[in-house]
Amino acid sequence: MSHDFFPVLPSLVLRSTRGNYDIYIRSDDSFALYAKAGDSFTEHHERILLNSGRKNVYIRHDQRPEYFNHITSLLGETLLDEKIPRPARAQIFYETSLGIVEEIFTEELPPHIDRSQFDRVFEFVTKGVSFLTLENSLQTMGSIIAHDYQTYSHSLHVFVYSQLILQTYSFAERDMVQFGLGAILHDIGKRKIPETILGKPGKLTDRERLYINTHPIHGAGVCARLPLSQDALNCILFHHEKLDGSGYPCGLKDADIPLPVRAVTIADIYDAIRSSRPYSEGTDAFRTLRIMKEEMSTQIDMNVFRRFIEILSGHGII
The missing domain is CATH 1.10.3210.10 (Hypothetical protein af1432)
Structure with missing residues (x-):
């Protein structure tokens, strides 16, 4: 299942403006949805992740084009x-x-x-x-x-x-x-x-x-x-x-x-x-x-x- 996702730093998920991709967090080999496509991802969300020791969030490979287009734009x-x-x-x-x-x-x-x-x-x-x-x-x-x-x-x-x-x-x-x-x-x-x-x-x-x-x-x-x-x-x-x-x-x-x-x-x-x-x-x-x-x-x-x-x-x- 892990091969279906790729990791990114929370800071790479641009704040206040979100693209058309979901954000997941990982626990062992399972992945849980953290923010749906279009939901706001704020500094508060980032702090929660960092305070919990999570260095990465995850995005599905099939949504990589949407993620890439969003951060490049x-x-x-x-x-x-x-x-x-x-x-x-x-x-x-x-x-x-x-x-x-x-x-x-x-x-x-x-x-x-x-x-x-x-x-x-x-x-x-x-x-x-x-x-x-x-x-x-x-x-x-x-x-x-x-x-x-x-x-x-x-x-x-x-x-x-x-x-x-x-x-x-x-x-x-x-x-x-x-x-x-x-x-x-x-x-x-x-x-x-x-x-x-x-x-x-x-x-x-x-x-x-x-x-x-x-x-x-x-x-x-x-x-x-x-x-x-x-x-x-x-x-x-x-x-x-x-x-x-x-x-x-x-x-x-x-x-x-x-x-x-x-x-x-x-x-x-x-x-x-x-x-x-x-x-x-x-x-x-x-x-x-x-x-x-x-x-x-x-x-x-x-x-x-x-x-x-x-x-x-x-x-x-x-």
């Missing part, structure tokens, strides 16, 4: 809520992030991907997300998620795809973690862009496009006080640079663009085309790769791109 404002202890907010961020990464592996990537690859990426996302639960970083992430949750979920997709690419090279672990942080934070400068522009359903004006094109510079500024390596900052600042010099903000060309940045760029473009946005419908993986090959061959590193294709086809993973 409120993630940004939760991370900024000073009434919730910082360790609890960090745990919410950590578990939500890992949930998104697991979802990418189960729904987006081919089933041929080796389990060791999954475990390795999970190891890096664990280290990266642990870093992002530090106090200053937590506030920063809360701000961007509250501003535009889609940017956050997109960034975790880019993290996974770029990590899979860069694992096929011989980088040190400490460098891989920094590349991963750069990928997770690559669009953080969009917190400086008005939502009316980010979510505009129609074509952007030239002025709006120029405004959006400032987000890498804003991102580097936002992260300047975080203990990031130059590699991580490069991924944030240069992920829209192109090999032919047509990118922004610096118009870098060829060898001036570091390899980790090239991987993040390919991952970023792929997920952007794949995903549905207010201004465009998403498309399938095959058509996305064809668009990238036919329309961007002078802009992206085709050797890195070929490695990405091998990963998505489930072959040639080192």
Whole structure:
């Protein structure tokens, strides 16, 4: 029976606002209903549980989607809520992030991907997300998620795809973690862009496009006080640079663009085309790769791109 439930911290069951899932408490191998879907779960309930020595409450696996959707929809404002202890907010961020990464592996990537690859990426996302639960970083992430949750979920997709690419090279672990942080934070400068522009359903004006094109510079500024390596900052600042010099903000060309940045760029473009946005419908993986090959061959590193294709086809993973 225990396999029908999964444990969560009481603090992860957000107070005052409840989703469409039941909460259970455990006694030995039996589970008792503690709060029905929609019932309020208050600080009083949490104190009772903690005073009784219960560290977890339980949710049925078949209600996991409702639980996950609920905590992600409120993630940004939760991370900024000073009434919730910082360790609890960090745990919410950590578990939500890992949930998104697991979802990418189960729904987006081919089933041929080796389990060791999954475990390795999970190891890096664990280290990266642990870093992002530090106090200053937590506030920063809360701000961007509250501003535009889609940017956050997109960034975790880019993290996974770029990590899979860069694992096929011989980088040190400490460098891989920094590349991963750069990928997770690559669009953080969009917190400086008005939502009316980010979510505009129609074509952007030239002025709006120029405004959006400032987000890498804003991102580097936002992260300047975080203990990031130059590699991580490069991924944030240069992920829209192109090999032919047509990118922004610096118009870098060829060898001036570091390899980790090239991987993040390919991952970023792929997920952007794949995903549905207010201004465009998403498309399938095959058509996305064809668009990238036919329309961007002078802009992206085709050797890195070929490695990405091998990963998505489930072959040639080192």
